[in-house]
Amino acid sequence: MLRLYGFTVSNYFNMVKMALIEKGIDYEFVDTKPSQETEFLAKSPMGKVPCLETAQGFISESDVIFDYLEDLGEGPSLMPSDPFEKAKVRELIKEIELYIELPARSCFAEAFFGGTVSDEVKEKAKANLAKGIDCLRRNGKFAPYVAGSEFTYADIMFMYAVSLAGACAKRVLGVNLLEDFPEARTLSETLAKRDSAVKIAADQKA
Numbered sequence: 001m002l003r004l005y006g007f008t009v010s011n012y013f014n015m016v017k018m019a020l021i022e023k024g025i026d027y028e029f030v031d032t033k034p035s036q037e038t039e040f041l042a043k044s045p046m047g048k049v050p051c052l053e054t055a056q057g058f059i060s061e062s063d064v065i066f067d068y069l070e071d072l073g074e075g076p077s078l079m080p081s082d083p084f085e086k087a088k089v090r091e092l093i094k095e096i097e098l099y100i101e102l103p104a105r106s107c108f109a110e111a112f113f114g115g116t117v118s119d120e121v122k123e124k125a126k127a128n129l130a131k132g133i134d135c136l137r138r139n140g141k142f143a144p145y146v147a148g149s150e151f152t153y154a155d156i157m158f159m160y161a162v163s164l165a166g167a168c169a170k171r172v173l174g175v176n177l178l179e180d181f182p183e184a185r186t187l188s189e190t191l192a193k194r195d196s197a198v199k200i201a202a203d204q205k206a
């Protein structure tokens with residue numbers, strides 16, 4: 001059986017967990033924090049979570065794990081089969097991670113962990129987040145899902161990256177990221193009602 005390493009408040013862990021639940025793939029949860037210990041680095045080369053243990057070895061990086069799960073061919077497909085549409089899903093995943101999740105993450109220490117970040121970092125994050133949100137506004141379809149009419153891995157990335165970025169931006173930057181973006185707010189609400197998201201939220205609370 002697959003084993004998923006991570007912890008319940010990690011947004012990336014929850015992305016992979018959502019994919020597994022949506023596809024109905026059984027897995028074992030291994031409660032694990034990121035670590036630079038040699039033993040964990042042998043499993044996850046950057047010491048990050050999530051990582052997935054398979055019969056053949058470990059895989060890290062959430063979008064790569066998505067591709068692996070899809071290639072297993074189990075459960076409903078969360079990726080279009082058309083090469084162009086597939087590329088558009090991957091494009092959105094990458095844009096949301098690089099241009100929304102990561103700039104927000106630079107302020108996570110202050111938003112969620114009782115630390116502080118410099119004004120310089122905040123200014124940079126604010127400018128980059130504005131660009132990332134504009135990119136999503138231009139490239140997202142919201143019809144009703146982010147890549148079009150079907151629920152895909154891009155929605156999973158959207159669900160756990162944009163919501164956390166929004167919470168972080170509100171706390172640290174005093175910015176309402178989705179203020180002028182009703183399509184994104186509606187999608188967030190729709191996704192939060194999925195059985196998988198409800199279960200993940202309950203596990204997080206517990």
Ligand SMILES: N[C@@H](CCC(=O)N[C@@H](CS)C(=O)NCC(=O)O)C(=O)O
Nearest residue numbers: 010011012034048049050061062063
């Ligand atoms: N690009 C990675 C990011 C994973 C990530 O940043 N995970 C966080 C937890 S939410 C982590 O392990 N942070 C520890 C670190 O950066 O060393 C992925 O797609 O899985």
